[in-house]
Amino acid sequence: MDAPLEKTEELTSASTDSKERYLGSVRFFKHMILSVNALLILLPIVFLIIALYKNSILQAAYACLKTEYEDYVLQTAEQQKEQFAMLQNEDRREVSFVSDKDETQPLPEEDELRIPFYVDLNAWNYLLVNEMHPLSQDFELKLVDTRNGKQVDGRIKYSLEKMLDAAKEYGMELIICSAYRGYEKQQELLNESIEKYMGKGLNYESAFFQAKRQLERVGCSEHHTGLAVDIVGEHYQSLDAGQANTAEARWLAEHAHEYGFILRYPKDKEKITRLEFESWHFRYVGTEAAGFMKEHNLCFEEFLELAQKQQEMGYKQEIPEDSAYRVDGQETNGH
Numbered sequence: 001m002d003a004p005l006e007k008t009e010e011l012t013s014a015s016t017d018s019k020e021r022y023l024g025s026v027r028f029f030k031h032m033i034l035s036v037n038a039l040l041i042l043l044p045i046v047f048l049i050i051a052l053y054k055n056s057i058l059q060a061a062y063a064c065l066k067t068e069y070e071d072y073v074l075q076t077a078e079q080q081k082e083q084f085a086m087l088q089n090e091d092r093r094e095v096s097f098v099s100d101k102d103e104t105q106p107l108p109e110e111d112e113l114r115i116p117f118y119v120d121l122n123a124w125n126y127l128l129v130n131e132m133h134p135l136s137q138d139f140e141l142k143l144v145d146t147r148n149g150k151q152v153d154g155r156i157k158y159s160l161e162k163m164l165d166a167a168k169e170y171g172m173e174l175i176i177c178s179a180y181r182g183y184e185k186q187q188e189l190l191n192e193s194i195e196k197y198m199g200k201g202l203n204y205e206s207a208f209f210q211a212k213r214q215l216e217r218v219g220c221s222e223h224h225t226g227l228a229v230d231i232v233g234e235h236y237q238s239l240d241a242g243q244a245n246t247a248e249a250r251w252l253a254e255h256a257h258e259y260g261f262i263l264r265y266p267k268d269k270e271k272i273t274r275l276e277f278e279s280w281h282f283r284y285v286g287t288e289a290a291g292f293m294k295e296h297n298l299c300f301e302e303f304l305e306l307a308q309k310q311q312e313m314g315y316k317q318e319i320p321e322d323s324a325y326r327v328d329g330q331e332t333n334g335h
């Protein structure tokens with residue numbers, strides 16, 4: 001009875017023994033070594049494959065960038081060549097070689113009117129005063145007396161008297177009937193004018209607008225600057241339409257620019273100046289500007305707009321060394 005039992009025990013212990021024997025056997029260690037070897041061989045291969053794969057992606061990307069870069073270089077070289085050829089052969093004005101920003105602002109056309117001298121838009125002689133441009137609160141001026149006791153800016157006295165003297169040589173006596181005007185005087189004149197129109201039956205509003213066709217509001221009159229004068233002939237001193245027909249008015253219209261004065265409110269510019277034609281109102285701007293405006297039939301607003309446009313477009317107005325640009329009144333500055 002004992003024998004079979006022992007056999008079963010033997011069998012069970014034999015299978016456990018064989019497991020234990022395998023784990024501790026030489027075969028097991030051989031298998032282990034083989035597996036480790038296999039891993040040692042396989043892993044580098046896997047890494048190599050990954051590396052190659054990754055490398056190819058990098059290379060492809062690099063190749064892509066390189067091609068694009070080369071294309072770009074070639075393209076810009078081609079463009080540069082084209083631009084250079086244009087510069088050499090074509091009209092320079094068509095090629096913008098300053099910067100991209102300037103390309104949006106074409107340079108003036110050949111036939112476009114250009115001011116050939118320097119215009120400093122902040123200079124005293126280019127001071128614009130009208131309904132849209134009231135005089136600034138801190139405006140200062142140095143007034144001097146004219147021969148007949150009116151007051152003007154000291155810097156225009158010399159030119160003004162030169163003009164009066166020149167007219168005298170033609171046998172004409174020019175009279176300055178109005179020059180510098182303070183704010184109170186302007187208000188007084190405006191009120192008088194309004195009353196005159198109200199006396200003709202207009203209501204205040206209509207009378208005010210009628211008056212404004214001949215007189216600027218307080219602060220908007222050129223007479224506040226001391227740079228403007230009303231001039232009439234001795235034989236006809238009314239400031240009305242008849243004044244334009246006098247020999248004196250005609251002489252002034254023809255020659256004032258030679259002394260740096262402009263007819264400030266011309267007949268054909270009423271829509272721009274917003275003031276009725278005044279054959280007697282002259283404004284000092286300097287001989288070059290006055291001559292240019294006379295030559296090209298521009299009023300002051302048009303001239304300043306043109307100067308500003310040219311400066312914005314980058315059209316340089318250099319002062320040539322031998323320029324005739326002189327503000328005549330400078331000699332009497334501060335007197």
Ligand SMILES: [Zn+2]
Pocket residue numbers: 178223228229230280281282
């Ligand atoms: Zn005036």
